[in-house]
Structures are given as structure tokens and as C-alpha cells.
Amino acid sequence: MTTTSLPPQPKPNLDTEGFWQATKSGQLSICRCQECQLWLQPPLERCRQCGATTRFEAVSGKGSIYSFVVVRHGAVPGYLDTLPYVVAIIELDEQVGLRLPTRLLDVAPETVEIGQRVAVQLVDLPGGEFRVACFRQASD
Ligand SMILES: [Zn+2]
Numbered sequence: 194m195t196t197t198s199l200p201p202q203p204k205p206n207l208d209t210e211g212f213w214q215a216t217k218s219g220q221l222s223i224c225r226c227q228e229c230q231l232w233l234q235p236p237l238e239r240c241r242q243c244g245a246t247t248r249f250e251a252v253s254g255k256g257s258i259y260s261f262v263v264v265r266h267g268a269v270p271g272y273l274d275t276l277p278y279v280v281a282i283i284e285l286d287e288q289v290g291l292r293l294p295t296r297l298l299d300v301a302p303e304t305v306e307i308g309q310r311v312a313v314q315l316v317d318l319p320g321g322e323f324r325v326a327c328f329r330q331a332s333d
Pocket of ligand 1: 226227228229231240241242243244245
């Protein structure tokens with residue numbers, strides 16, 4: 194793999210650093226209010242509902258496809274040799290409206306449907322030290 198074919202790398206900031214640390218250690222974690230328990234994605238320093246402090250907590254990694262697109266023309270370095278692939282929005286089981294963008298692994302695009310069950314799989318991102326949260330079709 195040449196340098197030009199490596200995917201873009203995350204650039205963690207104060208709000209997202211906890212997410213990336215969790216994936217490195219093998220866990221999908223989402224920002225959660227420590228007072229009213231609201232899950233917050235994208236992460237925030239303070240809860241948008243009650244203003245209390247937040248922290249990252251592990252989630253089940255299970256959810257359903259909320260929406261998706263099939264990428265047939267490559268625009269992102271690192272994925273040109275995997276066309277076509279599916280980019281999806283996953284609604285996590287923990288909370289209605291708690292959604293995460295992702296790439297679906299090992300799936301034929303024509304078999305993907307909104308509402309299908311999926312489960313997380315953390316994948317090493319080539320060219321750096323990060324692991325990204327991808328999803329694959331699941332039965333439950
Ligand atoms: Zn709150």
C-alpha cells in the first residue's frame with residue numbers, strides 16, 4: 194500500500210479523544226451525561242439537555258441500519274480497491290436517535306436494507322494508530 198492510498202486519519206480533540214482511546218482499547222464507547230444519562234453523539238463536554246458533565250461509557254455495539262448509501266465511485270484514499278462499499282448511519286440500541294456513521298464490512302450492497310440488525314467490529318485503520326468502528330450484518 195502506498196502512502197497516497199492510505200485513508201485519512203482521525204484528529205482527536207478534547208470532545209472526541211475519549212472515543213478514540215476507547216476504540217484503541219477494543220471498546221465502542223459513546224459520550225453520556227452523568228446526571229440525566231442521555232447519550233450524546235457527537236460528544237459534548239456538557240449535556241445538551243441538563244448541562245451536567247459527560248464521560249464516555251461502553252455501549253453494546255448493536256443497532257440497526259437507519260440509512261445508507263452505496264459508494265461506487267471512489268473519492269476517499271484507502272478505499273479505492275474496495276468499491277463498491279456501503280456507508281451507513283447506524284442507530285444504536287441504547288437510545289432512539291443515537292446514531293453513528295460507519296462503513297459496513299463484508300456485505301453485498303444489494304442485500305442491505307434499512308432496519309437490518311448490525312453489530313460493531315473495530316478495525317485497525319491503515320497508516321496510523323487508530324481503530325475505527327465498522328459494522329457488519331447481525332442476526333439479533
Ligand atoms: Zn443530562
